[in-house]
Amino acid sequence: MNAPPIDWFALAPILIPLGAAVLAVLLEVFIPARFRRLVQMSWALTAITASGVWALIRALKPADEAVSAVGGHVLVDPLTLFVQIAIALSAILAIIVIADRTRSGEDAFSPQPAAAPGSPDEEEALAAKLVHTEAYPLVLFATGGMMLFPAAGDLLTLFVALEALSLPLYLLTALARHRRALSHEASLKYFLLGAFASAVFLFGASWVYGATGTVRFLGIAEQIQGQGLGADPMLFAGFAMLLVGFAFKVGAVPFHAWTPDVYQGAPAPITAFMAACTKIAAFGALLRFAYSVLAYVTWDVTIALWTVAIATMVVGTALAMVQRNIVRMLAYSAIAHTGFILTGLVAFSAEGISSTLFYLLVYGVATVGAFSVVAAVRLRSGTLGAGALTFDSWAGLGRQSPILATAMTLFLLSFAGIPLTSGFVAKFGVFAAAFSADAMPVAIVGIACSAAAALFYARLIYSMFFAEPAEALDAGERTQGLTNITIAACAVITLALGLWPAPLLDFATKAAALLP
Amino acid sequence: MIPYVALSALLFVIGATTVLLRRNVIIVLLGIELMLNAANLAFVTFARLHGDVTGQVIAFFTMVVAAAEVVVGLAIVVAIFRSRRSVSVDGENAMRH
Numbered sequence: 001m002n003a004p005p006i007d008w009f010a011l012a013p014i015l016i017p018l019g020a021a022v023l024a025v026l027l028e029v030f031i032p033a034r035f036r037r038l039v040q041m042s043w044a045l046t047a048i049t050a051s052g053v054w055a056l057i058r059a060l061k062p063a064d065e066a067v068s069a070v071g072g073h074v075l076v077d078p079l080t081l082f083v084q085i086a087i088a089l090s091a092i093l094a095i096i097v098i099a100d101r102t103r104s105g106e107d108a109f110s111p112q113p114a115a116a117p118g119s120p121d122e123e124e125a126l127a128a129k130l131v132h133t134e135a136y137p138l139v140l141f142a143t144g145g146m147m148l149f150p151a152a153g154d155l156l157t158l159f160v161a162l163e164a165l166s167l168p169l170y171l172l173t174a175l176a177r178h179r180r181a182l183s184h185e186a187s188l189k190y191f192l193l194g195a196f197a198s199a200v201f202l203f204g205a206s207w208v209y210g211a212t213g214t215v216r217f218l219g220i221a222e223q224i225q226g227q228g229l230g231a232d233p234m235l236f237a238g239f240a241m242l243l244v245g246f247a248f249k250v251g252a253v254p255f256h257a258w259t260p261d262v263y264q265g266a267p268a269p270i271t272a273f274m275a276a277c278t279k280i281a282a283f284g285a286l287l288r289f290a291y292s293v294l295a296y297v298t299w300d301v302t303i304a305l306w307t308v309a310i311a312t313m314v315v316g317t318a319l320a321m322v323q324r325n326i327v328r329m330l331a332y333s334a335i336a337h338t339g340f341i342l343t344g345l346v347a348f349s350a351e352g353i354s355s356t357l358f359y360l361l362v363y364g365v366a367t368v369g370a371f372s373v374v375a376a377v378r379l380r381s382g383t384l385g386a387g388a389l390t391f392d393s394w395a396g397l398g399r400q401s402p403i404l405a406t407a408m409t410l411f412l413l414s415f416a417g418i419p420l421t422s423g424f425v426a427k428f429g430v431f432a433a434a435f436s437a438d439a440m441p442v443a444i445v446g447i448a449c450s451a452a453a454a455l456f457y458a459r460l461i462y463s464m465f466f467a468e469p470a471e472a473l474d475a476g477e478r479t480q481g482l483t484n485i486t487i488a489a490c491a492v493i494t495l496a497l498g499l500w501p502a503p504l505l506d507f508a509t510k511a512a513a514l515l516p
Numbered sequence: 517m518i519p520y521v522a523l524s525a526l527l528f529v530i531g532a533t534t535v536l537l538r539r540n541v542i543i544v545l546l547g548i549e550l551m552l553n554a555a556n557l558a559f560v561t562f563a564r565l566h567g568d569v570t571g572q573v574i575a576f577f578t579m580v581v582a583a584a585e586v587v588v589g590l591a592i593v594v595a596i597f598r599s600r601r602s603v604s605v606d607g608e609n610a611m612r613h
Contacts (some may be wrong), residue, residue, distance in 0.1 A: 116598040117558050156574050163581045167588045174592055184596045191592055192544055192605070195585055196535050199551035201576060206558035206571075210521070213566040215574070 004071030011069055011076070013055040013084045014147040018164075020047030021140035028133060037107075040136040041099040045092060048143055052088025055081045059511070066515050068153065072216060075153040075288070075515045082357050082511035083150040083284030090364040091143050093486045095271035097133055097372045100482035102379055107133055108267040109175045110183075117180040122326050135175060139273060142168040146277050150284025155205040155215040155242070155514075158285060162201065162249065165281060166194050169274050173266040186265020193258045197248035204241025211235040217292045224296045231298050239294065239301075246289070249282035251338050253311040260323075260331035264389075268378050270369035271327065275334055275363035283341055283360055287353060291514055295348055305346045306442050312340030313449040321456050326389045329456060333415060335365055336453055343446045344430030347437035353512035355429030358505060360424040362414070362497055369490025370411040373404055376483045381483060391460060396469025402482075405464045407491045412457040414494045415451050422497035425505070520561040529555035541593050541603040545586065552582045 008015070024043055031039050059081035066077035101107035111132060112125030145164030152158040170191040176183035209215050211234040212223040229235055248255040263271045295302050317335030322330040341363070344356035372390065377397070398405040416421035427450060434443035497504055526549055534547030556575045563571025597603050 114595065116595075118599070156570075156577055158576060160581065163585065167584060170588050170592065181599060184592070184599065187592050188541065188605075189595055191589055192535070192548075194549045195545075195589065196532075197553075198585075199548055199555065202552060202555040203558065205574075206524075206555045206562065209559060209571055209574075210562035210565070213562075213568060215570060360586070374543070437569060 004073075006071040007055075007067050007076075010067045011074060012505065013051040013058075013081075014074070014144060014151065016051040017140045017147060017254075018144035020044070021137045023145060023485050024137035024140055024173075028137065033131065036133050037099070037131055041095070042323075044095050044136040046142055047140060048088050048091050049142075051147065052085055052092065055084040059085060059507075066513070068515055072153050072218065074148070074151045076151055077515040078511040078513045079284065079288065079353065081152040082508065083280060083360070084147050086280045086357075086361040086364055087146045087284075089361070090276040090280060090368050091139070091146075091273065093365070093368045093372075093489060094276065095136075095139060096267060096486045097141065097151065097269040097272055097368070097483050098373050100269070100375070100379065100479050102479055104133075105129060106177065106379075107131070108177055108269050108375065109381065110177050110180060111207075113175050117184075122172040135172060136271070138168040138172050142172070142274075143277065146281035149281040150288060152288070153217055155208060155217075158289075159198070159202055159205060161285070161466065162198055162245070165278065166198065166484050168277065169270075169397035169506075170194065172270045172274070173262055175270070175463070176265070176267040179265075183267070184265075186262045187343065189265075190258055190262045193255075194248065196243050197255065200241050201245025204238045204243075204245065207234055207238030208242065209238075211241060217289070220293050224293075226278060235297070236299060239297070242289070243304075246282065246286045247308065250279060250286060250343065251335050251336070252308050253339075254313045256312065256315070256335045256338070259335055260328045263331040264327045267327045268327075268371055268375035269387065270368050272368045272375065275330075275351070275371060276367040279334070279338070279341075279367075280360045280364050283345070283356065287345060287512060289354065290345060291348070300309050302346060302348065302439070305342065306439065307413060309339050309342035309346055309442050310445045311339075312336070312342060313445055317449040318451065324390050325345070326394060326460065327371075328372060329460070330367075330393075332375070333453065333456070334367070336449060337415070340427060340430055340446055340450065343434045343439070343442050345440060346439050347430075347432060347433040349437050349471070350509075350512040351433040351436060352430075354505070354508040355426070355433040356500075357511055358429055358508040359426040361504065361508075362426040362494070365490050365493045365497075366411045366414045366423065367496065369487055370408065372412070372413070372483050372486045372490065373408040376404060376479060376487065379479045379483070391463045392467075394460065395463050398465035399469065406493065407487045408464065409461050410491050410494055412461060414498070416454040416457045418454075420495075420498045422494045422501065424498060424502040429505075517561055517565050521558060524554045524558040526554075527557065527597075539605050541596075541605060544605065545589050545593070548589075549582060549586065552578055552585075570598065 018041050101400035111130040115121035142165050145161050148161035152161050173190050175185050211232050212220045223229055251259045261459050313336050316332050320329050320332035341356055341359050414421035417423045417427035431443045431446055529548045531550030535544050538544055556578050559571040559574045
């Protein structure tokens, strides 16, 4: 058996965050406590920037640069590179929020995650002002897994990448400084449901392997066409189980139940990171799987995907309307957006790929922005207002901090798909792709849901600007200001892509090329 | 070879039922392990059936991943047990819809 040639240059965007994560664990041990946060933050930012820039440089070269690295188990093609750039961008923005803290030095993470909430151990850690910086290596590990996820060319790599991105996220969810019981609960729910979904995914992979004798996407597609396996019941069951795993990761109905609980319980900066990056990575992988394997089966897989897309949009929108907590509203809106992105995916055309990719980047940036505003409000309202995330408690934010409220409004308008924001171009793209691919019902439900969704976004905007303030929101301290950098950057990108989307649309169109 | 495929399917169903019905987190973790190992058995059986080593190699990867998953899972369970003195899934209900 010959070792496959390894193209290190093509793999670099994946290997840099993973290598940096291993070194970051060592840094945690050897760097003195007072420099630790600074070193870890700069190290994580440097690594992810390097990895994103590397992917960008490769993507800007001619299209024949697509390589099938490590014997075809990792596919580095324009699709992979686009998704990797989008993940790196969102991750950089999110890490800046993760690094922020109040002026007295409290960040969003527990000073001693191993101590029980309310125990003497915890009080001691709080009094000693301990700072734990494990969040940075964990974020790097998760980012490495996310970079690999869309590049996976076989079911095993896909499974390993899925676990590599999920396991650090389960832990990050449990690290919140305030309301730690809630954070633990969210982490446990996320872990149990996530592990269940990956076990179903793996069992599905084993049946696909049983039916076709290979786990390579290319091989599976060849077997389906060559051996006439298009209607094989074993393959059908295998694919169904694989799709359960994907549906869980992207948060599609009926596997969406974890989303609101986890978004609510996790530290807000981590919510920003995982809401954006996990969705981008999982959709990147789902795009590749759908277009290079599912497209060849003979049973009508599109009907199943249509049903999931429609149900996801309807359930997400309907439940977002009745939420009183802002994070839960954003979580259900994230579910609705999963449905909108699926609308582009079910088109099964090049236009479908490019519109989905464009949507992912736009959605990722706006999501990081929106959750950064939540993180900023949460940090400044301190322990007192850690639960201050209801619509009522945000009343009057527009008067107290007009810039935060304006930025939030911009992100909400982008989510709602209002013209002049990036969300409009993105939604137009996926619905147009669905229309031209004869997926009329999905596109029509999508447009209806997107109109209905504007209602609850408008409700939050109303409450920020026009409702009477209930209590002072800035009872706590101000932050050191890092979050503002992210919010400003996200707002600029959201506005810029709304006014001038052509370059990114061109880039996404070029990225709609998949290696087999 | 077919009995092994049936056995793996049976193990998977037992594991999934455990996850869905049992309330103790440790038992739920056992159920997840059973599901992963059912997949392993299926991979090895199919590898034998196809005369191909890929399935056996995958089994090794799965073992490592399963070990990592248990480490993370138990860490979370221990953290929760310390604060609540209970590992029941039902105890977890502070979040409202």
